[in-house]
Amino acid sequence: MLKLFGSTLILGACAGTGWMRSRDLRNRPRLLAGLQASLGVLATEIAYGATPLPEAMIQVSRCSSRPANGLFAVAGQRLREAQGRSAAEIWRSCLDEWLPGTSLEKSDGEELGRLALGLGTAPRDDQLARIHEVKNRLALQERDARELVERMGKVWSYGGALIGSVIVLVIW
Amino acid sequence: MRWVQAKGLLSDDRVPKETIPNRSEQKWLDQLLPYFPPSLRPLLDETYSNFPDLFSETSEIRLRAGRPLALCGYRGDRLLRTVTDEELLQTVHLIAQCSLYAFEEEFRQGFLTLPGGHRVGLAGRTVLDGGKVKTIHPVSSLNIRIARQFPGAADWLLPRIVPVGEGLFFSTLIISPPGGGKTTLLRDLVRQISSGRPDLGLAGVTVGLVDERSEIAACYRGSPQNDVGPRTDVLDGCPKSEGLQRMLRSMGPQVLATDEIGRMEDVRAVEEAIHSGVALFATAHGQNLEDIVRRPGLAEMLRMNAFQRFVVLSRRRGPGTVEGIFDENRNAVEEGGRLC
Incomplete structure (x- = not known):
């Protein structure tokens, strides 16, 4: 009985891990695409509305889907209560807190972190150029992520359960 | 202290x-x-x-x-x-x-x-x-x-710029050195003209305010932060010469107001305004009327009889000390010495 319980537990854990990894792989390109759209809104707010960053970030959060909206909402709120801290510092700290709770990888975070360079302190044209650069880099990340989903998505979906089965057979 | x-x-x-x-x-x-x-x-x-x-x-x-x-x-x-x-x-x-x-x-x-x-x-x-x-x-x-408004600063001035005969108001130039209170006086004048003064039998009129340096209405993201009256349209951050003409063309004001005129490019806009039957209230840097005559743009405006009243302020007894009110012939209408 105990053996059966243990085997079920191993099989469930392995299958669950595989499923979660597969889900993260599938979510990543979606989130990267969503972030590009959010950056597009941010660029519009800066270019045409000359909206100050706190309001622009809040506006972007309203137009973004989860979980990207959380990043911009918190950044906007913290910029409102900046107390003299630079926008770059605030963006980096928000990103560091937000990233671990998402399907994104460290390299995606590094690309998003580039937005901090000159954020709020550069002239409008430079600001827009930086946003477009980050957007383009995220597009490349998204393309890689989609390729990874095609190659590894099913491997992780079924791989977890298969590995669990193999372990159970070996133990049995 | x-x-x-x-x-x-x-x-x-x-x-x-x-x-x-x-x-x-x-x-x-x-x-x-x-x-x-x-x-x-x-x-x-x-x-x-x-x-x-x-x-x-x-x-x-x-x-x-x-x-x-x-x-x-x-x-x-x-x-x-x-x-x-x-x-x-x-x-x-x-x-x-x-x-x-x-x-x-x-x-x-x-x-x-x-x-x-x-x-x-x-x-x-x-x-x-x-x-x-x-x-x-x-x-x-x-x-x-620090922005401070002094409601009532123009209480004494308004009766002195209402003509007895035709016309709504005398076009008036307020002259003072920096910090003399000319913008404060103009702001309150605009507020009172826009709101109306029932005690003088004056109904409120439409005022077009060209606020190139955002000092009069102090607009923040387009909204006036100072009380400039309910019938005042503000063109914020717009060059005076262009702003006065725009106001005339688009907003149909009965009174135009602007701060610190005197450049040659302002002359044409002022000329257009005075020939449109609109009263003009403006300010200029200077210690007295002689300073105004020495500035080419203002001298040209004087030659055109653009202003019928000149109010000279100083800081002699603190900001807003009235040194005198003069007519278009530069004769004293009222002696100075009082505070706004």
């Missing part, structure tokens, strides 16, 4: 704490404190708690990197502790809401307006583009001018 030039606070000239400033005087500090970095807020709070008279006497707060924070009033300056580069940068971030790109035009012009109408003058290293100032970077000095 003694105003001294001193480094740090002097304990011996403290005034009794029971001298509590009224709430309207305290309001400007509440509005401005969030724009100072957290390290400077307690210093300002403490200073104003210990010296309540400063509330009414401070007209400017100046921050200069590596130099003392200065509270400036018409009686002198009070110097507090040195402002660090970091503190000045933080103040710039707070004032610009971490968004310098959103204030590019303001940085190019060298000033921006805060909610409440307080103006922040900027100085530092100018960045040029094609020989013109593109921006100021880095900013090394800030001058925060």
Whole structure:
């Protein structure tokens, strides 16, 4: 009985891990695409509305889907209560807190972190150029992520359960 | 209250704490404190708690990197502790809401307006583009001018610019040196003309206000922060020469008002205004009428009889001292000596 319980537990854990990894792989390109759209809104707010960053970030959060909206909402709120801290510092700290709770990888975070360079302190044209650069880099990340989903998505979906089965057979 | 030039606070000239400033005087500090970095807020709070008279006497707060924070009033300056580069940068971030790109035009012009109408003058290293100032970077000095309105400042003036015969108002030029109170007087004049003065039998009329330097209405993101009356349309940040013509073409004002005219390019706009049957209220820098005659643009306006009344102010007995009111022939209509 105990053996059966243990085997079920191993099989469930392995299958669950595989499923979660597969889900993260599938979510990543979606989130990267969503972030590009959010950056597009941010660029519009800066270019045409000359909206100050706190309001622009809040506006972007309203137009973004989860979980990207959380990043911009918190950044906007913290910029409102900046107390003299630079926008770059605030963006980096928000990103560091937000990233671990998402399907994104460290390299995606590094690309998003580039937005901090000159954020709020550069002239409008430079600001827009930086946003477009980050957007383009995220597009490349998204393309890689989609390729990874095609190659590894099913491997992780079924791989977890298969590995669990193999372990159970070996133990049995 | 003694105003001294001193480094740090002097304990011996403290005034009794029971001298509590009224709430309207305290309001400007509440509005401005969030724009100072957290390290400077307690210093300002403490200073104003210990010296309540400063509330009414401070007209400017100046921050200069590596130099003392200065509270400036018409009686002198009070110097507090040195402002660090970091503190000045933080103040710039707070004032610009971490968004310098959103204030590019303001940085190019060298000033921006805060909610409440307080103006922040900027100085530092100018960045040029094609020989013109593109921006100021880095900013090394800030001058925060505290906005104060004096409702009623034009009470005495309005009856003196209403003609007995035809026409609504005499076109009037208010002349004073910087800090003499000409903008304050013009602001209240605009408010009263726009609101109407039932005691004088004057109904409110439409006023077109061209506020190139945002000093009269003190617009913050397009909305006037000062009371300029219910029938006043404000063209904020627009060059006077273009703004006066735009107002005439698009808003149909009965009265036009603007600050600090005198350049040659203003002459044409003024000429167009006076020939459109509109009364014009304007201000100009100068000590007296002779100064006005020496400036080519203003001399040309005088030749055109653009103004029927000249109000000369000075700081002789404090800002807003009236030195005299003169007619178009430069004859005194009223002798000076009074305060607005």
